[in-house]
Amino acid sequence: MTQHKQQDDPSDSDFPWWLVVTLLIGAWLGYRIVSDDLYTEVFGILVKGIGVTTFVTVTAFTLASALGLLLAAAVLSPWLVVRQCARFYIEIMRGIPMLVLLFYIAFVAAPGLVTLANALFGQWMDAPLRTRDFSLMWRAIAALTLGYSAFIAEVFRAGILSVGRGQSEAALSLGLTPFSRFRYVIFPQAFRTILPPLGNDFIAMIKDSALVSVLGVADITQLGKIYAAGSFRFMETYNIVAYIYLLVTIVLSLLLRRLESRLRQSQSQIDPGS
Numbered sequence: 001m002t003q004h005k006q007q008d009d010p011s012d013s014d015f016p017w018w019l020v021v022t023l024l025i026g027a028w029l030g031y032r033i034v035s036d037d038l039y040t041e042v043f044g045i046l047v048k049g050i051g052v053t054t055f056v057t058v059t060a061f062t063l064a065s066a067l068g069l070l071l072a073a074a075v076l077s078p079w080l081v082v083r084q085c086a087r088f089y090i091e092i093m094r095g096i097p098m099l100v101l102l103f104y105i106a107f108v109a110a111p112g113l114v115t116l117a118n119a120l121f122g123q124w125m126d127a128p129l130r131t132r133d134f135s136l137m138w139r140a141i142a143a144l145t146l147g148y149s150a151f152i153a154e155v156f157r158a159g160i161l162s163v164g165r166g167q168s169e170a171a172l173s174l175g176l177t178p179f180s181r182f183r184y185v186i187f188p189q190a191f192r193t194i195l196p197p198l199g200n201d202f203i204a205m206i207k208d209s210a211l212v213s214v215l216g217v218a219d220i221t222q223l224g225k226i227y228a229a230g231s232f233r234f235m236e237t238y239n240i241v242a243y244i245y246l247l248v249t250i251v252l253s254l255l256l257r258r259l260e261s262r263l264r265q266s267q268s269q270i271d272p273g274s
Helices: 017-035 037-075 080-095 098-124 136-161 165-173 178-215 220-231 234-270
Strands: none
Touching: 017 037, 017 234, 037 080, 037 136, 037 178, 037 220, 037 234, 080 136, 098 136, 098 178, 136 178, 178 220, 178 234, 220 234
16 A cells, blocks of 8 residues: 655745844844833833733633533534534634624623623622623633634544544443543544644734734733824834734744644654655
């Protein structure tokens, strides 16, 4: 039987001129931040939003990954109703722009849930719930979680399906329960396939977290918008905003590329004929 060797990516052997140019631009902006009082002031203000951006991104991504794994399991369920319900959710969420979803969750779903909770449990509450009790930051986290869970579910589904059926059948012959088969046999093998696109989704969420500024959440973008509106220093402010996001995403992208390369090398050592 003929074995097909995986085709190498020609860009892997290219000298990273793009990275050199990026580093030069980053070094220039870094010098301006240190040497220019205005840039120093803007950076000092915007850096306060890094904590909010990090919290929103990490929390939403963790919740989205957990929900995405459940959705992937539902799509692969033997029950038709469960599969169709999961597929309905995934297709709907993937079809709604993230900005629209943020507005919908913040100004439609959240007030609706508060009204429903008061109607169902109001008689047992000391005081009725108010929409403002549900902070805008957590509404933004909920929107990012729901939106990204649909994309992450497809990543998990593809990774699980990449594991040969024979692996599951072998585990079944050993008497493992469905959960044990998934935990000890299927998921560890699928993880190699899942990790790179999952990392890409995390980087994408860092960038999409800037959208929470439309709800007034004090992240990097929102603080920059407020400062620029008050000082009319738009170029300096958004130079720093872009610098911070680029610094984070490029570092993560390089780490992800390194990880993908090591995964390919380890896979080729395990299966030299692949």
